Amino acid sequence: xxxxxxxxxxxxxxxxxxxxxxxxxxxxxxxxxxxxxxxxxxxxxxxxxxxxxxxxxxxxxxxxxxxxxxxxxxxxxxxxxxxxxxxxxxxxxxxxxxxxxxxxxxxxxxxxxxxxxxxxxxxxxxxxxxxxxxxxxxxxxxxxxxxxxxxxxxxxxxxxxxxxxxxxxxxxxxxxxxxxxxxxxxxxxxxxxxxxxxxxxxxxxxxxxxxxxxxxxxxxxxxxxxxxxxxxxxxxxxxxxxxxxxxxxxxxxxxxxxxxxxxxxxxxxxxxxxxxxxxxxxxxxxxxxxxxxxxxxxxxxxxxxxxxxxxxxxxxxxxxxxxxxxxxxxxxxxxxxxxxxxxxxxxxxxxxxxxxxxxxxxxxxxxxxxxxxxxxxxxxxxxxxxxxxxxxxxxxxxxxxxxxxxxxxxxxxxxxxxxxxxxxxxxxxxxxxxxxxxxxxxxxxxxxxxxxxxxxxxxxxxxxxxxxxxxxxxxxxxxxxxxxxxxxxxxxxxxxxxxxxxxxxxxxxxxxxxxxxxxxxxxxxxxxxxxxxxxxxxxxxxxxxxxxxxxxxxxxx
Amino acid sequence: xxxxxxxxxxxxxxxxxxxxxxxxxxxxxxxxxxxxxxxxxxxxxxxxxxxxxxxxxxxxxxxxxxxxxxxxxxxxxxxxxxxxxxxxxxxxxxxxxxxxxxxxxxxxxxxxxxxxxxxxxxxxxxxxxxxxxxxxxxxxxxxxxxxxxxxxxxxxxxxxxxxxxxxxxxxxxxxxxxxxxxxxxxxxxxxxxxxxxxxxxxxxxxxxxxxxxxxxxxxxxxxxxxxxxx
Numbered sequence: 183x184x185x186x187x188x189x190x191x192x193x194x195x196x197x198x199x200x201x202x203x204x205x206x207x208x209x210x211x212x213x214x215x216x217x218x219x220x221x222x223x224x225x226x227x228x229x230x231x232x233x234x235x236x237x238x239x240x241x242x243x244x245x246x247x248x249x250x251x252x253x254x255x256x257x258x259x260x261x262x263x264x265x266x267x268x269x270x271x272x273x274x275x276x277x278x279x280x281x282x283x284x285x286x287x288x289x290x291x292x293x294x295x296x297x298x299x300x301x302x303x304x305x306x307x308x309x310x311x312x313x314x315x316x317x318x319x320x321x322x323x324x325x326x327x328x329x330x331x332x333x334x335x336x337x338x339x340x341x342x343x344x345x346x347x348x349x350x351x352x353x354x355x356x357x358x359x360x361x362x363x364x365x366x367x368x369x370x371x372x373x374x375x376x377x378x379x380x381x382x383x384x385x386x387x388x389x390x391x392x393x394x395x396x397x398x399x400x401x402x403x404x405x406x407x408x409x410x411x412x413x414x415x416x417x418x419x420x421x422x423x424x425x426x427x428x429x430x431x432x433x434x435x436x437x438x439x440x441x442x443x444x445x446x447x448x449x450x451x452x453x454x455x456x457x458x459x460x461x462x463x464x465x466x467x468x469x470x471x472x473x474x475x476x477x478x479x480x481x482x483x484x485x486x487x488x489x490x491x492x493x494x495x496x497x498x499x500x501x502x503x504x505x506x507x508x509x510x511x512x513x514x515x516x517x518x519x520x521x522x523x524x525x526x527x528x529x530x531x532x533x534x535x536x537x538x539x540x541x542x543x544x545x546x547x548x549x550x551x552x553x554x555x556x557x558x559x560x561x562x563x564x565x566x567x568x569x570x571x572x573x574x575x576x577x578x579x580x581x582x583x584x585x586x587x588x589x590x591x592x593x594x595x596x597x598x599x600x601x602x603x604x605x606x607x608x609x610x611x612x613x614x615x616x617x618x619x620x621x622x623x624x625x626x627x628x629x630x631x632x633x634x635x636x637x638x639x640x641x642x643x644x645x646x647x648x649x650x651x652x653x654x655x656x657x658x659x660x661x662x663x664x665x666x667x668x669x670x671x672x673x674x675x676x677x678x679x680x681x682x683x684x685x686x687x688x689x690x691x692x693x694x695x696x697x698x699x700x701x702x703x704x705x706x707x708x709x710x711x712x713x714x715x716x717x718x719x720x721x722x723x724x725x726x727x728x729x730x731x732x733x734x735x736x737x738x739x
Numbered sequence: 740x741x742x743x744x745x746x747x748x749x750x751x752x753x754x755x756x757x758x759x760x761x762x763x764x765x766x767x768x769x770x771x772x773x774x775x776x777x778x779x780x781x782x783x784x785x786x787x788x789x790x791x792x793x794x795x796x797x798x799x800x801x802x803x804x805x806x807x808x809x810x811x812x813x814x815x816x817x818x819x820x821x822x823x824x825x826x827x828x829x830x831x832x833x834x835x836x837x838x839x840x841x842x843x844x845x846x847x848x849x850x851x852x853x854x855x856x857x858x859x860x861x862x863x864x865x866x867x868x869x870x871x872x873x874x875x876x877x878x879x880x881x882x883x884x885x886x887x888x889x890x891x892x893x894x895x896x897x898x899x900x901x902x903x904x905x906x907x908x909x910x911x912x913x914x915x916x917x918x919x920x921x922x923x924x925x926x927x928x929x930x931x932x933x934x935x936x937x938x939x940x941x942x943x944x945x946x947x948x949x950x951x952x953x954x955x956x957x958x959x960x961x962x963x964x965x966x967x968x969x
């Protein structure tokens with residue numbers, strides 16, 4: 183397998199001034215107005231929360247290695263899966279790609295000097311940390327046992343755990359998400375450099391735009407829902423508690439009105455990343471640009487009309503259920519459009535298998551499995567059988583871990599040279615990509631089977647005949663855990679010892695690659711003017727030397 | 740991909756920026772447009788936020804209509820009406836303040852912002868009087884709620900829950916607005932704004948109109964259910 187990184191023969195030097203050596207004080211980080219530094223602040227914070235969420239996942243898989251309750255009691259197990267869900271969703275997946283790479287890369291891609299509101303951007307990070315503090319506090323005080331869904335009346339009346347603290351954590355982190363989405367939408371609308379029209383934007387930017395749309399429209403609804411839930415718990419008034427005249431299904435409607443679109447907050451940025459990576463490592467113009475761009479937007483819009491598929495067995499009207507079922511299946515159309523366009527891009531491309539591309543290929547397969555099993559679950563009759571089983575757990579982990587986390591890893595490796603200025607070790611990175619793919623499938627594929635056989639989610643004990651499948655799953659989780667530690671080690675190692683990357687190690691198109699790596703503090707000395715289409719790989723392939731010289735000139739200048 | 744890093748054709752002098760222009764923008768037009776769009780998007784999030792209340796309100800109003808009528812007729816329509824007048828008038832004075840900012844008339848901005856501030860304060864004082872009456876009458880849900888009159892106490896409490904949640908959240912918005920007016924007054928006093936840069940006043944105006952508009956929905960929905968009962 184050839185890689186682009188191995189082909190790059192030219193020796194590069196680190197740029198003299200860049201955003202990382204502009205200042206070294208702690209204050210220069212904590213009060214930074216630089217979108218690139220804010221992106222890195224998010225990278226550190228979400229890595230921390232990924233570790234916490236991963237620890238809870240490990241506890242869950244340890245307990246499920248045997249059919250009996252040996253490590254945890256029922257109550258403790260409830261806390262473990264609830265905290266796993268809350269931390270992973272609100273503090274890792276939702277901010278992951280948008281807050282890290284959306285912040286770092288998106289303004290570079292559109293030729294902007296920064297996001298539209300740098301102060302607000304920093305404030306978003308502080309809100310995230312403030313919410314995260316509540317999350318950590320919840321954990322330290324014994325956790326919460328409602329599941330990440332906070333269903334009433336259990337959360338508002340019966341649970342004896344720290345519901346209000348956990349609710350506050352999600353509530354506050356939500357405002358961070360709203361402000362990030364708002365900032366990105368304004369940035370994309372108003373800050374594009376001359377020549378970057380809507381349909382010349384890189385597809386990652388389209389992904390960020392669609393994501394921001396959901397953040398802005400959906401997140402306020404979860405805020406008010408959680409607020410009402412906390413008010414009800416604090417004051418015992420009957421908004422959602424049927425014993426006091428309230429309606430628990432209303433909570434579910436409001437909750438899923440945000441929380442279903444929220445899964446598109448997690449996957450749409452990932453799809454944007456994959457579009458970038460596939461084009462760069464196939465050395466081809468992306469196939470069906472307009473369709474990929476519009477499918478992001480249509481997923482975002484359709485996503486707001488499918489929440490009822492979480493309520494098929496909650497006493498929702500069957501006619502409403504039929505409509506929701508139909509619209510849910512419609513989401514498969516734009517999703518499939520993306521997958522087919524990526525495949526068509528790879529087809530007859532000059533493919534090289536660097537780590538980002540390995541992740542991208544993994545993404546296509548895993549996301550397809552996750553997406554197609556989603557269509558199973560959209561069918562009402564089948565869902566009555568599958569509802570709340572491990573089939574559902576496997577389905578959404580294929581989308582969220584197989585999709586979103588894999589895309590996050592692709593993005594991390596693709597833009598790591600841009601962020602740090604150095605290359606990571608190629609062999610180790612490919613090994614980690616393989617390990618993650620293998621460990622992931624070993625963890626979650628057995629869950630499809632055990633779920634189809636009827637194993638319900640959220641129980642710490644199960645009948646003995648399912649032990650083999652559960653042991654496979656736990657063994658896979660161990661591989662996965664190791665596979666996530668490997669990149670941490672070699673990425674940190676590469677900060678000092680990695681080969682110097684130069685401005686464009688992948689010889690990719692896009693404005694971020696004409697800047698030095700790491701980029702200068704104020705990005706572009708003057709606003710760039712873009713004349714070409716995005717993904718114009720033809721010119722690079724025909725004349726790669728020319729481009730290297732151009733880069734050197736740029737470095738000297 | 741050929742990309743030139745020369746200044747845009749319509750570009751301005753890069754190093755000749757007024758103090759109020761932020762470094763990430765090319766010109767004031769871009770900065771003002773961005774600020775306006777940001778405010779409109781923020782108001783959109785507010786609509787979605789209050790939307791959750793309105794949805795819950797609609798469902799329980801149709802489920803417990805009689806209780807909502809009883810609860811509603813126990814509210815003080817006079818004070819509520821007075822507050823409606825106060826807020827609508829404050830929207831007018833705010834609009835005048837924005838116009839004065841466009842024309843660069845500092846004294847007029849100050850006068851109209853102070854008038855807006857006073858009307859906002861009138862609203863908050865009335866709200867305080869209303870709330871303390873309810874506290875006195877034992878109508879605070881979850882705290883001292885005791886319904887002795889006709890009707891189903893539990894669903895009447897639900898009405899009051901929505902009353903306090905909705906007017907409370909709205910009141911919080913008014914309060915934040917009042918703080919922002921004080922901040923604007925200081926900035927105007929210090930001559931921070933010009934006829935080119937008055938976006939904060941303009942966008943605060945949008946926010947203030949939005950808060951007013953929410954009240955215009957809240958007043959009939961909460962105070963006037965089942966018609967006026969004087």
